[in-house]
Amino acid sequence: MDAFTSFFDSQSSSRNRWTYESLKNFRQISPVVQNHLKLVYLTLCCALVGAAAGAYLHLIWNIGGLLTTLATVGCTIWLLSTPPYEEKKRVSLLMAAATFQGATVGPLIDLAINMNPSILISAFGGTALAFGCFSAAAMLAKRREYLYLGGLLSSGVSILLWLRFASAIFGGSASLFEFELYFGLMIFVGYMVVDTQEMIERAHLGDLDYVKHALTLFTDFIAVFVRILIIMLKNADKNEKKKKRRD
Template sequence: MSRVDSTDILGNIQRAFDTLNHKLEKDVKDHLRQVYSTLTFALLVSMVGAIVNYVFDFYSFRFLFTIAIFGLMIGLIATPATHGNEKTRLIYLYSFAFLTGCNLAPFIQALDAEPALIFNAYMITCIVFGCFSLAALYADSTKFLHLGGILGSALLCLLITALFARSAFMFGVIMWGGLAINCGFVLYDTQLICEKRRRGDTDYIWHTVELFIDFVNIFRYILILLKDKDNNKRRRD
């Protein structure tokens, strides 16, 4: 029986992906490649949106951006996922990603986060998102599908708590709780996407939207937590 060398990081990563390659069906693997490649481009577009809003100072249009984001979501849902509509729905998706990035810029400015802190938050988000995605793919195919109702209820409780919580302790509970819930959604959505594909759903664009929202939410929580930690450190110094 072969042993895993903990010092051979690249080799272990390669073996992990080889195992995953044998575990998933070909059509599911092809679908996931399409989803994650589209997600990568959507995240880049979102980053461009944040930079554009920061440079040109479109903060006063935040309410209009929010309305447009909801409009694009409705457009994606209302437009059938057919080959003929693929380009139109991709335009909706990337426009949604761009405006989401535009709406992130005021959030980042309000936190007064330094570029290094933003970069760290983004890299940590990539690592967290990647780890939970892999955990979902390696687990039994339906292991996390029961989390949907639990996560929805937990999110509702968290929102209600946030309306009345005023102490620093409860702020920490809400932030860490929100991060945990959104990590749970990565597990749930990843397995749900795989299961939908097994049942014939090939709408990779909408599946990208689901994971994109998870990524952005995790980034928000991580950035807030890092900024709070930085503020506490400055006060102690």
């Protein structure tokens, strides 16, 4: 946990260092890598549009569930096993995976719309803001500065999986679920930074697979969005119950 604390402390202290030196670090990114980043983020935006379309399809036909989850996993595995030179096929698979992922998240989005549509807008805006800020932090920081966090984040994901496994066997509690929620949010926010820096380093080494990199960032974005949305829904529900008690 000390590493996580130092990471977030470094974010606040680095505000004073984001001057000419930060911009100079950004200029160290070659034109080829900058073009790659443009392709990655453009593809990511298209994937998010696909996810929104999938969520809309769920609202119309109620298709989100186990089948769309399996379809997302299937399309992702198919994409990763497809050679990079089959670019159109890989982009199509990414859009399909994003659409199925949106349909999978559809029931949660439906719940948010029924409770208060502004919660959905706030959750998406908060996720986009966090994604933008932490991606910028990764780009403006020194190269490889946050890559050391990758091992800690992987350990955090393992802890989440074991907690989920234990909850399924022995039964979970509200406090355990809340811990998983906030701890998972912190983990995937960290992955936003690490994956962005790793993507830049891979691009510097010649790995310009923008479809795969967009898939990685899309996964991080959805993971953070879902957790922020659940937290906001829980808080809204608590406030609603408090109002009923007062009345």
